[in-house]
Amino acid sequence: MAEILVYVDHVDGAVRKPTLELLTLARRLGEPVAVALGNGAADTAAALAEHGAVKVLTADAPEFTEYLVVPKVEALQAAYDAVSPAAVLVPSSAEGKEIAARLAVRIGSGIITDAVDLEAGDEGPVATQSAFAASYTTKSRVSKGTPVITVKPNSAPVEPAPAAGTVEALAVSFSEKAHGTKVTARTPRESTGRPELTEAAIVVSGGRGVNGAENFAIIEALADSLGAAVGASRAAVDAGWYPHSNQVGQTGKSVSPQLYIAAGISGAIQHRAGMQTSKTIVAINKDAEAPIFDLVDYGVVGDLFDVVPALTQEVRARKG
């Protein structure tokens, strides 16, 4: 059976959910072989085996943290050379896409980014993508070389499928190119204790209507009552009310949760680009004409300062 290389996104050995989703998709195409790099790489093996990895190739080296992107490309290329896979799947993070793209150049392959679904086809994997702020759905294939495909979070269910998950050390020798861009300092993002925005099942976002950094507390309170992540529109981020890392939209994060709640957000095309594929969409806006209402499954025309706290209270009461 053909082997499918899966690039593992993990934090010190804790595998992030999008990688487990990739394993589900990889199993549709062949036998997943995982590649885990950096600190804690070997610790990923149990979770990966549990979800279908037949093999886990691991490597750690200071290069992975001291230099940008290229060392990881070279390690993934070493795995590619060792395995000769039928396809390479990478999670669609900013870094994941860059790693995948450079690997594609090196192995003479085409690349598809931001797939939202994958299935086996006669001429190789067929990727579903969303285009033009999710107003179109396309199906495409890589027509030259070994398909390299990056897949967005929440594109497939996480499914247990126990496999051997045999750990093997991957030998990597770095070229001079790997040392091109030095990381001279790193400030880790502080954890809020809330779910990761791109992985969350529920996202509650606030926009210009929230009208001040201090008022985001009511958005956070609703999010916490639902166990949700907090998002923000660019207008709210530009105003300095919420961190840029929480921005949803074209130039922020793209989210596809089960439930998206937009409060005080008008629904500009660039915002829609990052949330339009959410399963259920709910909006609270005092302007009945706001474009966001074209998208909603349920909308409340009203003042968010009344509706959001009332909703939060009701959720808490119902959850007991």
Add this chain to the structure above:
Amino acid sequence: MSLRIVVCVKYVPDATGDRKFADDLTVDREDVDGLLSELDEYAVEQALQIAEEADDAEVTVLTVGPEDARDALRKALSMGADKAVHVDDESIHGSDVMATSLVLAKAIEKTGYDLVIAGMASTDGTMGVLPAILAERLGVPQVTLLSEVKVEDGKVTGRRDGDTASEQLEASLPAVVSVTDQSGEARYPSFKGIMAAKKKPVEELELDDLDIDEDEVGLEGSWTAVDSADERPARTAGTIVKDEGEGGKQLAEYLASQKFI
């Protein structure tokens, strides 16, 4: 010695217009109004600022695109770039990122460069990988997705705000940089700038000028193929209620009915 900056700018269909696909499943660039990708304005802005700081610098804006893509170059020239290069060749129509990056890399090499600056992503393709691919093709460091950038003493430094950390990066020139929309508002062209732009040189190049074969680019030469593009069915109209004191409760009932609580 002069600092040669090449800025990659893309001409894209207006996101607020009715974007669609043409019959051959390429992005329709004819029936939809186009413009300089807003995200590439940030690249032009940073190039101009870096040039202003340098003793002696020249900013060239480069696009690969159809005849109308000239509009994007004009806009960048009127913001203050010195000259433009336009690669326009029938055979390029339908090129994917691998084919486009091949053309851009050859055009950059032909122009000569110390620093290449691109936007974080195009607003139509939204891949965000072209700068990394250019770095790979040109064999120079990639210093991408910067929200802050500086060039000094033959080095480029900048801040990259990633998913899990904010990183400070450093590389020697020549290098490929891409900047985000957090890098600083782009300037508006002044009247003087718009007038001056009319006199600035725009070099027109075809594949022959770049030693690229027709079969390396275009729909046929691309590394990927689009088999279908379908308009997403409009979302079915949802329930909309007006808050008359019960809005929060009604919403909670809806969420409960959908099993979210």
